[in-house]
Amino acid sequence: MNKEEKRMKIAIDAMGGDNAPEEIVKGAVEAARTLGVEIILVGTKEAVETALAKENAAGLPVTVVEATEVIKDGEEPAFAVMRKPRSSVALAAGMVKSGDADAMVSAGSTGAVMVSALQYVGALPGIERPMVGGAFLQLAPKTIVLDLGANVGCQPYHLVDFAVAGTVYARTFLGIDNPSVGLLNVGAEEGKGNELVKDAYPLLKKSGLNFTGNVEGMDIPFSRADVIVCDGFVGNILVKFCEGLGRVISKWLGSELKDKLAESEIEGTSSKMYRLLSPGTAVGGGPLWGVNGVVAVAHGRSRAPQITGAINQAKLAVESGFVQKLAEELEKVKGRISAD
């Protein structure tokens, strides 16, 4: 069947995530049913087949690849992946490298997925570590911030890499033609900030990207740039601060509105507010940027619908040629910066 041969193949780490393997398998089968992709479930044979037996998968393009090693709770994920090349996450990544799969999806620990991506897929030329980014504030859903924690000790050129990745992302997935790029800083004027941002500023100016200068913390919720770049140390603290704030302030709102509105309305408003402040899909969601292949991370707490969603994101990333576009833009920008 010619049609099946051309179908996109997505390898799924069936063992990664809080609800593995049941919810992972369920979400993957749903993807095979509705997204027109072929699913390769990678995991411990018995566990995956037991989970698969519960789904109505007959006739769907779903196969199983056995992982003979298991990463156990309490193992440091990054080291475990290196020691266990036949674990599900490592095998899935290997299939992306070999071309046996067009993409992989995992809800396992970000550390494990990142090391698998680097070790078994490889980074794009000039990239040392994958980047993590996205619209971390649902209140500002079109403002992409990165890095959000993968790179905690940055050099100035890292911030340029982030700017390139954010730009290509905003163009490809948000339909913004010429995304503005802001450098997160303590003041608007050039010359402000610590050594890192002072040195990154002229590089960004030379990058040929639509660099609009420094932005401040306040500019994130006000969406004053399409792409905002920062050291992963700052990004991680911001995103976790925001998550904590969402929890505390939505609880406060619940008690503030008590006896003023019906309970269901209070509940609705509080959870909307919580979601607006929650990093949600942006963090631990979507493809890792800077990897030479599509490696998509799903949140550790994902259930079947989120897994199906992550598979769809991986599919879109493959279809859009995101990896290739990012590689090309990185090369162009590096060329401009090194030219004198």
Added chain:
Amino acid sequence: MNKEEKRMKIAIDAMGGDNAPEEIVKGAVEAARTLGVEIILVGTKEAVETALAKENAAGLPVTVVEATEVIKDGEEPAFAVMRKPRSSVALAAGMVKSGDADAMVSAGSTGAVMVSALQYVGALPGIERPMVGGAFLQLAPKTIVLDLGANVGCQPYHLVDFAVAGTVYARTFLGIDNPSVGLLNVGAEEGKGNELVKDAYPLLKKSGLNFTGNVEGMDIPFSRADVIVCDGFVGNILVKFCEGLGRVISKWLGSELKDKLAESEIEGTSSKMYRLLSPGTAVGGGPLWGVNGVVAVAHGRSRAPQITGAINQAKLAVESGFVQKLAEELEKVKGRISAD
């Protein structure tokens, strides 16, 4: 009159702030009336005397000291202060140094006040720059975070200075006997983070303070330490992020509640939320920490009641012996760290 001779003297920069000199003079006169302090208004003679004539200040301990230089709009404040030793902010600081005043208060630009404090009052031994800190989230009113922007390129020992200042502040003004100190980081485990925090960690362990290890962004709204220390780059971005978030989310709340509650109730709830997320008094309020004298900053937008409040804070700082306590604790901690 023996009583008047012992009265605390507070020098006021009558020319600093968006509402100078009228609101500054008004707030200062109120302080002379109600706080039992003597007020020295420092400013352009005519402007101050005109403003003073509008207040009912007869018989109150208020005097005027003339400033013959003026810092104009658009001058870079820090340089202006150095070039203009007879500007109001510089003269007020000089009076703290000479003992002609026990404290000074300014609503001028933080940069100008900071440079005045350093140049004309001086820093405590071992301190290079004043520190800015406070409970930046009114939602977590007893969690002191510093530095909030005065020090954007920190060395590990700066974070120890911040921890000492926060500890003395929490003891003196919040009545917390043995404040816990957390190091803001990207993870809880020792060894996480960038070079700065990795190197600060062992120093904090040796400091003899109640150091409880790393905290994450989420721990700020949850108040998981009494004192949280970070580089001023991170602190400044956090505080401005939070301020912007407060504006955007309280506006969102207003539209979310529309037609569900009476307008006045919506207005009340939205502004409460805005205030909970606003840095308010914490930033640009209270004494600068690390200065060898009491130099209190009021918010640039202060009106008379805020000025009276800032004068009261300065009075409490003098009465509590905050500067002396901080100097002693800094010396003790530095002794412990340098001992091997």
